[in-house]
Amino acid sequence: xxxxxxxxxxxxxxxxxxxxxxxxxxxxxxxxxxxxxxxxxxxxxxxxxxxxxxxxxxxxxxxxxxxxxxxxxxxxxxxxxxxxxxxxxxxxxxxxxxxxxxxxxxxxxxxxxxxxxxxxxxxxxxxxxxxxxxxxxxxxxxxxxxxxxxxxxxxxxxxxxxxxxxxxxxxxxxxxxxxxxxxxxxxxxxxxxxxxxxxxxxxxxxxxxxxxxxxxxxxxxxxxxxxxxxxxxxxxxxxxxxxxxx
Amino acid sequence: xxxxxxxxxxxxxxxxxxxxxxxxxxxxxxxxx
Numbered sequence: 001x002x003x004x005x006x007x008x009x010x011x012x013x014x015x016x017x018x019x020x021x022x023x024x025x026x027x028x029x030x031x032x033x034x035x036x037x038x039x040x041x042x043x044x045x046x047x048x049x050x051x052x053x054x055x056x057x058x059x060x061x062x063x064x065x066x067x068x069x070x071x072x073x074x075x076x077x078x079x080x081x082x083x084x085x086x087x088x089x090x091x092x093x094x095x096x097x098x099x100x101x102x103x104x105x106x107x108x109x110x111x112x113x114x115x116x117x118x119x120x121x122x123x124x125x126x127x128x129x130x131x132x133x134x135x136x137x138x139x140x141x142x143x144x145x146x147x148x149x150x151x152x153x154x155x156x157x158x159x160x161x162x163x164x165x166x167x168x169x170x171x172x173x174x175x176x177x178x179x180x181x182x183x184x185x186x187x188x189x190x191x192x193x194x195x196x197x198x199x200x201x202x203x204x205x206x207x208x209x210x211x212x213x214x215x216x217x218x219x220x221x222x223x224x225x226x227x228x229x230x231x232x233x234x235x236x237x238x239x240x241x242x243x244x245x246x
Numbered sequence: 247x248x249x250x251x252x253x254x255x256x257x258x259x260x261x262x263x264x265x266x267x268x269x270x271x272x273x274x275x276x277x278x279x
Binding site: 010015018019020022023024025026027028029030031034035038059060061062064065069087088089091094 | 248249250253256257260261262263264265267268269271272275276277
């Protein structure tokens, strides 16, 4: 499965799965956020069962909900990557926003309880992890923000994913946004032999197809460029205009 | 089928619905926050 599927591949099912993933991720992050506040309301820790006498019982239902939510984050995140890749463009990166959403919201909890505790004063034991969580959430968000222009429908749509190290199904790093675009109509490397022009034509057609798969070219642009290449090859079968030395 | 133009709005609505449902679920199960 290649990231950045062609637009004609977007189906209602893929969109529905992406929406389910977004709703599920939001629900899980909300429950973790509320569960953390419920635990912090009773001092920041709770324990039940086992060989120890429970000093502080947990809020009813909170441990179960939080446990399910943490697994839900993984499951809905995976679903979001799958559906986002099928939808194509920047949508493959959507679940990545769950990371800053989670850490910034939990960091806010730490900071709120640290700067405005019920007893007054500051609680450094909450403030320090709060600052760390905000940094962990804000830094990736800043990187995503700086790459937002690459992630628009006009761009390759995979820049955010590429910054996270994703690769295409062909194993190439998704760096098409940053690398100079392949020169479709420009001079091609010289080939020797009678079939150099044919090989060059095939290579250029393959490059065109790759650009369409990654979303850099629309179908109409792909067809136009393909026809231009084929017309050029027809006029110049030996590949002279492509720089080949036939 | 091309990506619909309303997809960003639909994702935002899905996020809002997911958060609201989770908030209500937590209030019911865990007694609120």
